[in-house]
Every structure is written in structure tokens, then in C-alpha cells.
Amino acid sequence: MIDPLIALLVAGLLAGITALLFWPERGLVIRWRRSRQISERVLAEDALKHIHEHEMKGQPATLESVAGTLHISRDQAAQLLERAEENGLVSMDAGMLHLTPDGRNAALHIIRAHRLWERYLADQTGYDEAQWHGQADRIEHSLQPADADALAASLGNPTHDPHGDPIPDATGQFVAHGGQPLTAIALDHPAQIVHIEDEPETIYAQLVALGLYPGMTVRLIEATPKRVRFWANGDEHVLAPILATNISVVPLPQTVAVAVEDDSETLADLKLGERGEVKAILPRCRGAERRRFMDLGILPGTVIAAEMISAGGDPTAYRIREALIALRSEQARMIQITRHTETAA
């Protein structure tokens, strides 16, 4: 019989090597496969995307801007663009880069794939905001147009990605969100967030942490070069202007009320026997879960009573339109309410 000590050691070693190789996301195999993905095609597609982005802004891209965005040398960028020009995707004009119709179609497909994937991650998966962009940046290069169409169909052909960017449809059509920077709107005028820029990641993470999402109504209180102050979602927010410009808004009619300094309570704040009227389902509740809530009858104006708490302490059962529905605390926190002062019988 094999010596048990040796057997244990050998097995431990084998387990260690296996883990090193196959560990999800950080294992050697995964890393090797990921590094292989950054091919020339990916770089070319990223360049097209970059040029398109600049065209949309009305300031054509240059060789330098391509090199800068893709983190490659000028020479590499020049080679890349030369090949793109040969393939009839890009035309060069006095140092300015322009997309040919083919190039624009290719760029739009990449953008469509990217934004669809972000929508998919937001609606149908448990990945959090910070991971969407990076994942979509990888996936956009491997989704064929047919894949993108199938994905769009399964998502209900969404028109916007979770940041508020329009998703070009299968024919390449889209309508830009048309927002202006938060800093540019009139003081004390209601406006709606239509877009939150997801790059750079650190700024985006801060905006998400503040609970700001497209669809939210805001009102600007103060905009100086030092700071931007505004109401959103019943809270006062203060941001550095550099952050605030990453939020795009469209003005709303003056009559629209923007929640100012309310108690901003959620269903989770209700004690047993208390009732509240739904004000809104927070925007960070998305996709299937949001739809499910609404199908259950959780809609603005619905009165909900907290009825029982589980023996385990967490899900709470709420009386929603006569039925008893259990919601976890993190779900209840996504439903904004105004408390009814009189308690349920």
C-alpha cells in the first residue's frame, strides 16, 4: 500500500496545479485564452468604433486619437488604418479620418452588439454595473449580426442600453438621446436623465453609487465651476462639474414635479401591520424582475401592507392586491413608498 503521507502530498500538489490552471477568471487557461482574443481584427474594429464616435461628435478622428485610444504606437495605428483604407472601410482626408458606408455599417454593428450585450447583462444576469462595459467590450467582437439579432429578439428588441445610449436596430437606424450635460440646463428647471456615460469606469462607478440612473428626474440647484448641486430621487447630490458633465439630461415641462427632500422610504422600512403606497420601482430594478413586480400589481398607487416576517428573519410577506407575496429585503428596498399613517386593521 502507498504511504498515506506521500499519497496526501501528491494529491494536494495535483489539486493545487489544477486550481492554478483552471481557476475561473484568474486561472492560467482563462488568461491565456483572453490574451489570444486581442487580435488585429479586434483592434481594427475598435478603431472603427472610435472614428464613428468622433463623427457623431462632429470632430473627426485623427491618427493620433486612434493610437491614443487603442494604446498602440503611431506606426501600428498607421498600419492598421492603411489596411482599413484598403478594405474600403475608412477614408483619409487631410489627416482627418472618415468612415465609408461599409465602415459605418461595421462600426454600427459593433456598437449594436456592445449595447445589446450591456442590456443583456443588465436585464438577464447577476453581474453588477462595473462589469458590464468590460464584458461587452470583449463580446462585441465575437457576436455575428445574426447572433445580435437573436439576442435583440430575446430581449424584446430594446431601444436603449442601460446607460441610456440608443441601440441601433438591425437596419442601423437609431435616434440619439439628445441630452445636454447636466451643467448646461437652467437652474430650478425639471429635467430627466437620459444618459450616464460609462467611461471612465471610476467616474461611472461613483455615479452608480449615488443611485443615478437614466429615467430619473432631476432639478439643478447650483452650478458653479467648483460644484454642481441638484435634487434627484428625493436626495440632494453634490458633484464635481467633471462628474456632472457625464450625466446627460433633457429638460421637462416646468409642471413636472421633482421629488424634493421626501423621506424616501422603501417597502423595507415598513414594520409589520403598516401600509404604504407605491411611488415608484427604483430604476436599478431591471429586466425580468421589474416586469414581474408589475405583473404582480406593484405599480405607482398600489397600497401594500407588510404582513408577516419569515421565521428566518428575511423575506417579508406583503399583502399586494389581496395576495400574500414574499419579497426579500433587497427587493423591498427597490420599491419606493409613502407610508400610510393609519395602520392596517
Added chain:
Amino acid sequence: MNTLNEKTANGNGGQPPMAPAGFDQQMIQLLEEDDGDQKFTINIEPLPAVSAACTTCAVHNAANLRSLGVDMAEWDFVVALAGNPNVGKSTVFNTITGLKQHTGNWPGKTVSRAEGGFEFGESRYKLVDLPGTYSLLATSMDEEIARDFILFGQPDVTIVVVDATRLERNLNLVLQVLEITDRVVVCLNLMDEARRHGLQVDARRLALDLGVPVIPTEARHKRGITELLQAVDEVATGTYEPKPHRIQGTPPVLKNAVNQLMAQLEKLAPGLPNARWVALRLLDGDQTIADALSEGRLGTLASANTSQPAGSLVAAQL
């Protein structure tokens, strides 16, 4: 127009007839007329091929039903059983079919399906139990299955089982079913529980408002089942012509879009009974409906007949 008046009273006379009286029916139509979206509630005239004599013909789409796993070879009519979860739907199913049932899965899905049969009057009915759902907006596989069955299978009658103690929540589903098909019978179940909870539910009022038969039942005690089947039979054979309520008040943001789309749909498929619903689904980006439209599978309720291949008739319509 007044076929509703001709609905025979319930067989055993124990229950008051649930059909709305003519006056109320006219009132409803007056009320509906100020909403421009109501023009498609008019029932479709049968196609010449089917001939006017055939008012009692089955309307289900046999070809689509086959692909949904339902073989209609030995049956005259197919009846779908819809309802929210926990409303006693399976009790209703078991009470109607007795032991004449078998269970399996929906084709290609891991969702259970029960199927059974019953005879009433001179007809043999196949009863298909749909998954219990809160809604039909195809958020989950269950909802998709239920929706597809009603839309593409075009059952001769759809029974919607509702819980009398939770009417508002259950009407959500009823109203959605009524948007898709006219041929609905509402089974107002758990009347005993409602009484126990001190609730009086006025089935006649409800029938009036919904424009379809509403039959109070206590399936657990087998009460009201005969009346339910009677109503099913009348709707299936065309003795009773439902004038279903359609959801009131399209929200202003959607109104313009819905009207534009409906106008086009009306031209494309004159008399499509659920044009507004189709328009709403298209605006919601529902790919199944978009595909069905471009492939010509959105037939009218009267367009498909058991004796003829469904495709050709639908094609003739589109």
C-alpha cells in the same frame, strides 16, 4: 347584434342567467364608442368558404395545435384553461375531466401540461390546462406558452379561472386574454371562500362589464360546473356571441403610436380581431409577434377551420 339576448338561460334554472341584458349591452357600446380603439371588437364574418350556415363550426387552428402538441383528430372543440396560480385551476380541471386526463410536457419545454376531455351536448371537447400565470406578456416561459396557445392555437373557448376573493389581481389576466380572443368564459371560482371572507361578488355585473359569460363556481364541491360547461358549449357552438370588453383608455404617450400602427394593421389584415393587442406587442418589441406577422400566422379567429389547412386561409386574409 343582439345575440347576447338569445343566450339560453342556464340549464337547471338554479342560477340566474349571466348574460347581460340588451340595454346594458347598448350602454356598453355607447361607452366604448368614445374610445376610438374599439372598432375592432366587432366579430368577424365567416369566410365564404366556410359558409354562413356554419356558425357552429370550430374555429381552432388545427395545424398550429398540432405543433403545440394537441391532436384534434377525435375532438370537435378545444378548450383552453387559463388562470392565475393558486386559484383552484387544477381542481376545476380535475372536476371537469375526472379521470379522463393525462399529463405530460409542452413540446420541447419542461413545463408540465395536463390534457383531458369531456362531452357536453352533442360535442366532444378537449380541455388543455395552460400554465398558471399572472400575466400574458411573455416575461417567463409559462407566460409564453399560455400566450402562444391562445394566440396561435386559437382555442374555440378559453376558460379563465379567477379567484373570487382576489378579483382585481385576477382581472389583470382576464383583460389580457380578452385582448387576444373574444371566445372567453370566466369561471368565478372559490365563491365559497369569498362568502367565508364576507365578500359578495356580483357575477352578473361582471359579465356585463366584461361582455363574456361569468359563471360562479365552487369547483371543490363540484358546484357550478354544469353551468360552466353550458356556457362553454354556447360560446363554442356560436349560440352565444361574446362582446368582450377591451382595455379602456390607451395611455396618451402610446395613443398616437397605437393608432398609427392599428390603421396599418387594419389595411394589412382587415378584421384582425386583436389588432390593438398586436400593435401594443409590436411596440413592446415582441419578436414572436413580429415574426408571426411577417409569416402571416396572425389569422383572424374566424379564418381557420378544422377542415381546411390553416395556412392557405390566413394567406388569403393577408
Added chain:
Amino acid sequence: MTTATSIPLKSPPQTRHGDDATPTPEDVLALARTLRWEIGGDFHQTLMETIYTDAARIADRAVTRSGEKQRFDLDRTIDHLVTSRRWGIPIMILMFTLVFWITITGANIPSQMLSDLLIGKIYPLLNSIAAAIGMPWWLSGILIDGMYLATAWVVAVMLPPMAIFFPLFTLLEDFGYLPRVAFNLDNIYKKSGAHGKQSLSMMMGFGCNAAGVVSTRIIDSPRERLIAILTNNFALCNGRWPTQILLATIFIGALAPIYIAGLVSALAVVGIAMLGIIISFLMSGMLSRSVLKGEVSTFSLELPPFRPPRVWQTIYTSLIDRTLYVLWRAVVFAAPAGAVIWLIANVTIQGTSVAAYMVNFLNPVGILFGLNGVILVAYIVAIPANEIVIPTILMLTVLLNGISGTGQGAGVLFQMDSAVATKGVLVAGGWTLLTAISVMLFSLLHNPCSTTLYTIYKETGSKRWTTLSALMPLALGFAVTFVVAQVWRLLSGIG
């Protein structure tokens, strides 16, 4: 910053037709696509608000409420009791102990009767019929000793407990109690990324893993449902309880003084079952944080009102839907397994049976994990049904060790009348306390039976998940038995 203009990047797909022209379906779809950019906002919310407003209006006109609301309170009282912090869990434990107790005690007698009938009476009868009509020995061997006996074995062991357990479970479900259990336990399951309803599918798994896998359909969130499917096998099923009880009695209970032997062996079995539950939590957590990380996750649980269950209907449908279904699947898989078992014991190559070759080949591997070749071969050929693992082990042990005086012959499954005699055979086959413990662990932690695997494949529709569901517990089982065996030897070597 972008501007508010519409940018048709290709030519607009369709030009608008004149008012009278009949549009094509493509025209309509193109119009819909264009209009969708205009409506924006939360379409679903707008629609649901409209429908519910209408529903509320209609419901309001039809429903009148009278003042009295007394009976309402009974439901609420029961609800508050079964979900209370103090009583919720004890009531649950009591309920399920009762269910298991009724199942175990109730199943004993019919199991014995079935066994007497199928194995005691019909089996010899079939043999004599075969002899009378002059059936060749190999044919009667495969058909009667192999296929019939294995099937009879599975039916006798499996049918009675399932015919009792499933209806009881369904009655609790019908009454409305089970959703409350899921409600009470959800917090624990949430911590491992699972759904409270997984407690119910696990409970069902204690009856039969295949039925447990099917019952995960009640979980409507895809990720949580997959977790429940992949970990259901850690619920010790009906087919494995007898193995645990037998080994605990003859090897572990025997260590203790006679008056507490029963208690000690019972604790050992419960310990194994608890280990299964703990591992199911751990693996759920690992799955939800690794392979299933990105899958969608939603929670919804309705607590329906309590309703008196319909007893006869429930018994009928649960017999048809669950018991017979599972039994049929098991029989379909057990019969060929019986044939294989008979063949490997009877087909010889140069005077040595195939079974002997397999056992000798696998023996060194088995030893590494505290098991032996016979056990591994038994687990390989008895994949279809855990019920026949012990009979197969006994048969192979007797056959290969040349033990005389017991057994029914090569390839014929049997069990012993007394535990002591069983122990005698196993010890003669080289079993020690370590072997027994290793087998108990391996019985908990190995691939699901083929019925369950087939069900998992049907439910997930994916070869990948089915493979994972087989390999994960198997790898875990080998890892655990390996470490236990080596550490055991290390310590006993020193001691």
C-alpha cells in the same frame, strides 16, 4: 455630446405608402420600429398601469364587502404561528419528522410483502417455468436471474416508501404549508445564492432524487433552479437509506455497548444525511459564485391561502404523476442493469469471470479511497439504481472470495436474513470499519443514479449541466473518501 436628431444611417427602410395602398407586413414592422423610438419610457409600466386601473374599476363595481371578517383571522393565526420565530422551525421539524416516520414505518410491511411475493414466490416460479420449457441456462440467467430479479428488487424497495411519501408531501403542498416552509428557510438558502423553494425540492429528494429534480420546476428563476437541480443529489434518497442503515448498524453501532448501539447507528445515519445537507449548501454557494455567476436571478414566492386538501384526488394524482412515473423510469433502467450484472458474473474469459477482471483491476484504485474493487464495480454496474448496490456487493464478494454456504449463485442478487451474517460475508471480503465509513460517505457523494441523470438531462436540456451534475459529486466523493482513508491510515499507523 450628441444631438437630438434622428440619424438614418441607411436609407429609411420603407417609404411611407399612400393612404390607400395595402402595406406589407414589413411596412408595418418598419413603422413599429420607428414608432418605438418615439414612445420610449417604461412601456411595460404604462401598459400594466392601464390594465390594473381598468381591472380595479371593474372589480370595484362587482365586489361588495360586508363588515364581518372573523374567519379571516383563522388563516392569519395559522400563518403567524407557522412563520413565527419561536414556533416556525420546531413546527416544521415536527411535521417532517412525522412524514418520514409515517413513511418508514408504513413502508416496512408492504415492502416485506412485495419482496416475499416478487422474490420469494414469483422468482422460483419463473425459474421452474423456465426449466419446464427447457429454456437455455444463459437465457433464463439473463432474463430471470438478471433482469427480473434486479427489477423486482428495485420495485420492492422503492415502491412502498414512495407511494406513502409522495402523497403525504402533496397533501402538505395542497394545504398551502410548503410555501411557508420555503418562506421560513429562504434566508438560509439566500446566503448560498439559492431559493427558499430549494428546501422543498431537497425534501422531495429525500424520497427520490429524480422526483426532486422534477420538483425544482416550482423555482421560476433559472439560476436558482439550476442550483437546485445540481445539488439535489446531496439529499440522501430512498435508495441509499437502506445502505446507510445497514452499514451503520453492523459496523458503527457494533462499536458501542449493546444498549446504545441502536442510537449510535441512528446518529451515524442522521449524521450522513446532515452532511449531505451541509454539502448541498456549500456547493450551492460555490456554484452561485462560480459557474452560475452570470445567470439571471429573481425571487418570487406567493403564499397562497390555506385550503383543506382534497385527499383522494391528491393520492390519485400523486400516485400517477410522481410514484408510477419514477418507478417506471427506474424499472426501465434497472432491467438492463440486472442483465449486465448477471453477464459480468457469468461470462468468463480463460476461466475467469469478467467481474473478476474488473474487480482485480480496480482494487488498487479502490484501496486508495478506503474502498475496494468489488465496491467500485458494484457502483459502476448499479448506476441505474442505488437499491441494488448492496445486493451486488454481496453477490460479487461471495463469488470472488469463494465463500461457500451463502449466496444464490453467480450473478444472482441476494440479501442476508441477518445483519450478523451480512457482516460475516463483508469481513470475509476484507471489509474494515474504514471500508464501511468510506462506503457510507461514497454512497452519499457519488454520481446520481441514471434515472436521475436522465431526468436532469430532460429538465436542463443540456449535456454540460448533466455532466457537471455527475462529475461534481463524484469528484467530491473521491476527494472526501481519499482524505478520510489516508488520514485514517496515517493516524492508525502512528497509533
